[in-house]
């Protein structure tokens with residue numbers, strides 16, 4: 401299982417899919433699921449919904465992750481052939497200079513470029529520790545003028561992502577582009593494979609959602625159509641095991657999957673997720689009986705689209721299940737394959753426990 405996760409995750413990390421332009425990633429996942437007994441459809445926004453029928457008396461489950469990644473859009477092409485960009489999603493400006501990027505002009509025709517960093521020899525002392533705002537950043541694609549840029553297929557509105565890349569570090573760790581949330585997507589494919597192979601199981605809708613890095617609301621549209629009783633989101637948990645992150649909690653890379661007990665954005669958006677009490681209990685009980693170490697997180701500063709999914713229709717019992725991740729939203733995000741494997745096993749065992757007796761009545765959990 402770990403090797404299958406490694407191989408699919410690498411493929412997905414190398415497939416570009418800026419928010420609003422996720423179709424290549426979706427098609428790759430569709431191919432991966434093609435042999436399973438799922439009914440698949442893609443909605444108008446680009447959400448891929450793959451349904452596996454199960455016990456009709458049990459609450460239905462939506463298991464979802466997002467296919468999109470953050471990046472940029474072309475904002476302006478200068479006469480001298482340099483390209484200006486607009487940011488899309490939570491781009492860390494201090495991690496941009498000297499990065500390679502990819503202009504997604506069409507499969508097989510994509511164009512590489514480099515985010516310029518001012519020559520060190522010309523940098524005065526007062527500029528050495530200054531972050532350049534993205535408005536001042538420019539990208540060099542090797543063209544001599546605007547005509548040269550346009551000849552490459554680049555125009556205003558062309559999607560741009562970090563140049564897709566994977567580096568294998570030691571035995572179990574992968575670092576590269578879009579671990580957030582292609583790792584979640586790879587885990588869902590494995591869960592679908594296992595649940596399809598044998599029962600028992602509730603009806604499960606595997607959703608590969610769009611627009612998370614843009615507005616967190618693509619999955620909400622899928623949830624509205626599916627109307628699930630339970631929704632489980634897979635995304636990253638911030639690590640707390642590097643010297644810069646120790647205040648964030650206790651999550652350590654390689655120490656197992658995590659569940660989120662509280663998230664809140666806290667920077668303008670009044671939203672977050674507090675899980676329905678049935679779900680932390682389901683995952684804690686399953687983890688102890690399966691011998692899986694389950695880490696816990698509770699934090700402000702980030703939210704996922706489960707915060708919107710929980711509010712759909714008459715309310716959906718939601719929880720964020722996570723894999724630990726380092727260096728988030730940079731071009732080199734890190735995860736540990738052992739965490740992904742344990743998360744996969746935990747999800748398979750936990751979803752199997754959702755049967756006709758599984759209660760979502762809050763009074764059963766007080």
Ligand SMILES: [Zn+2]
Pocket residue numbers: 466580581612635636
């Ligand atoms: Zn994410």
